[in-house]
Amino acid sequence: MDTQASDARPVLEGPDIARVLTRIAHEIVERAKGADDVVLLGIPTRGVFLARRLAAKLEQITERKVPVGSLDITMYRDDLRMHPPRALARTEIPGDGIDGRLVVLVDDVLFSGRTIRAALDALNDIGRPRAVQLAVLVDRGHRELPIRADYVGKNLPTSLRETVKVQLAEEDGRDTVLLGAKRTAPGAQH
Amino acid sequence: MQRHLISAADLTRDDAVLILDTAEEMARVADRPIKKLPTLRGRTVVNLFFEDSTRTRISFEAAEKRLSADVINFTAKGSSVSKGESLKDTAQTLEAMGVDAVVIRHSASGAPYRLATSGWIDAAVINAGDGTHQHPTQALLDAFTMRRRLVGRDAGLGQDLAGKRITIVGDVLHSRVARSNVDLLHTLGAEVTLVAPPTLLPVGVETWPCAVSYDLDSTLPKSDAVMMLRVQRERMNAAFFPTEREYSRRYGLDGERMARMPEHAIVMHPGPMVRGMEITAEVADSDRCTVVEQVANGVSIRMAVLYLLLGGNEPAVAHPSPSSESRTTEEK
Numbered sequence: 001m002d003t004q005a006s007d008a009r010p011v012l013e014g015p016d017i018a019r020v021l022t023r024i025a026h027e028i029v030e031r032a033k034g035a036d037d038v039v040l041l042g043i044p045t046r047g048v049f050l051a052r053r054l055a056a057k058l059e060q061i062t063e064r065k066v067p068v069g070s071l072d073i074t075m076y077r078d079d080l081r082m083h084p085p086r087a088l089a090r091t092e093i094p095g096d097g098i099d100g101r102l103v104v105l106v107d108d109v110l111f112s113g114r115t116i117r118a119a120l121d122a123l124n125d126i127g128r129p130r131a132v133q134l135a136v137l138v139d140r141g142h143r144e145l146p147i148r149a150d151y152v153g154k155n156l157p158t159s160l161r162e163t164v165k166v167q168l169a170e171e172d173g174r175d176t177v178l179l180g181a182k183r184t185a186p187g188a189q190h
Numbered sequence: 191m192q193r194h195l196i197s198a199a200d201l202t203r204d205d206a207v208l209i210l211d212t213a214e215e216m217a218r219v220a221d222r223p224i225k226k227l228p229t230l231r232g233r234t235v236v237n238l239f240f241e242d243s244t245r246t247r248i249s250f251e252a253a254e255k256r257l258s259a260d261v262i263n264f265t266a267k268g269s270s271v272s273k274g275e276s277l278k279d280t281a282q283t284l285e286a287m288g289v290d291a292v293v294i295r296h297s298a299s300g301a302p303y304r305l306a307t308s309g310w311i312d313a314a315v316i317n318a319g320d321g322t323h324q325h326p327t328q329a330l331l332d333a334f335t336m337r338r339r340l341v342g343r344d345a346g347l348g349q350d351l352a353g354k355r356i357t358i359v360g361d362v363l364h365s366r367v368a369r370s371n372v373d374l375l376h377t378l379g380a381e382v383t384l385v386a387p388p389t390l391l392p393v394g395v396e397t398w399p400c401a402v403s404y405d406l407d408s409t410l411p412k413s414d415a416v417m418m419l420r421v422q423r424e425r426m427n428a429a430f431f432p433t434e435r436e437y438s439r440r441y442g443l444d445g446e447r448m449a450r451m452p453e454h455a456i457v458m459h460p461g462p463m464v465r466g467m468e469i470t471a472e473v474a475d476s477d478r479c480t481v482v483e484q485v486a487n488g489v490s491i492r493m494a495v496l497y498l499l500l501g502g503n504e505p506a507v508a509h510p511s512p513s514s515e516s517r518t519t520e521e522k
Binding site for chain 1: 257503519
């Protein structure tokens with residue numbers, strides 16, 4: 001399931017990522033009419049970094065601090081019994097909670113939609129937001145659930161034989177989105 | 191492949207740290223208004239208690255319910271066991287009911303091991319205390335409490351207890367808590383000293399990975415944590431010390447002794463406490479005493495163990511460690 005370094009080609013580079021995040025920040029301010037009650041929740045791992053970057057941009061635009069947190073959805077996944085349990089990531093809800101707020105979920109890639117479904121379940125257990133919106137850096141299609149993003153950095157039509165890999169400076173040392181061919185293990189079935 | 195949790199000695203350092211880190215996240219669930227996760231929905235866990243233990247049973251039950259497992263409580267009293275049914279028959283009954291995990295407490299050392307290895311049952315077996323042998327989740331919750339207090343809540347993530355000096359005082363002979371703690375704390379890199387009257391030390395203690403002392407007063411100033419054990423009168427079939435007063439004078443922890451401990455050092459007790467004998471009320475009620483915290487931490491640890499053993503299609507403990515890498519985009 002890994003991307004072969006040789007045939008992976010970048011579809012977004014550092015400056016592009018910064019630009020689309022700026023655009024998303026402006027879109028959030030416009031739609032939320034000032035982002036007064038916005039809370040950003042990133043989905044680990046890379047969604048959290050994107051949420052923090054978005055929060056910084058929202059602060060620049062609105063000159064107000066925007067609460068940002070992280071929401072680990074591991075224990076809400078519907079495919080838990082298909083893999084060994086994975087180490088949990090951090091769930092950090094801003095001090096004032098999410099009740100009555102506009103929660104913007106932030107993730108790097110939107111694919112089947114199952115992660116977002118799990119995130120909606122997780123939110124349910126934590127509080128009752130006024131509304132929930134979704135911001136993603138890349139929408140690669142192939143949804144398995146009726147879920148769509150409110151803010152999309154880049155729509156990237158892909159085939160199921162391709163992989164999308166997002167790298168961010170905080171975790172991977174550089175900002176890029178790579179599109180590659182799925183490596184098939186010898187004898188593996190599709 | 192490790193499917194069961196029978197002994198603290200079976201855990202590698204990485205396993206133990208993974209459990210402690212997972213418990214740290216589980217503890218956050220306890221701070222929420224809705225203390226529930228859907229993780230073990232549809233899984234059945236049996237609490238099979240052949241020996242009375244309200245504290246451990248409700249701790250496991252709380253953990254199981256917070257993870258949405260279906261819980262069946264079985265106590266030997268009033269069951270077919272009192273009519274003479276064997277462990278094997280009980281196990282096979284549970285197997286026929288399709289249980290996914292058995293949490294077992296038994297007065298016979300080795301009963302959980304027998305249950306896990308005999309082929310009577312397919313479920314994961316978690317030892318909740320067997321005779322004088324092991325009580326691994328107790329050792330884990332003690333280590334968790336120490337890591338939180340001595341290393342730090344967030345700073346502790348990924349850390350073990352390397353270099354921490356832990357003193358365990360009292361009835362080591364009858365204590366599965368002491369045995370489990372020595373195993374686990376050694377794995378986590380701590381230096382353990384057992385302090386007890388010679389009559390309350392088991393044969394072969396010199397082969398354990400710890401130091402042994404008969405003198406509490408000289409050990410206290412170099413301890414980061416002091417764990418007092420309960421004097422288990424119910425397991426004592428002979429006179430192990432002259433009088434309770436004598437024991438209390440030499441091995442009891444009072445305010446004066448506590449003052450000799452370093453400023454940051456904590457006092458632990460697995461409970462239930464016998465106030466006035468192994469620990470005075472003054473010490474038990476001080477904020478250096480972590481007894482109540484240990485109870486709360488017990489639920490988080492048991493949630494972590496249940497999640498790591500049952501949460502996926504195979505256990506994450508004692509297994510090539512689950513990918514610490516973030517979710518792949520293939521799952522999104």
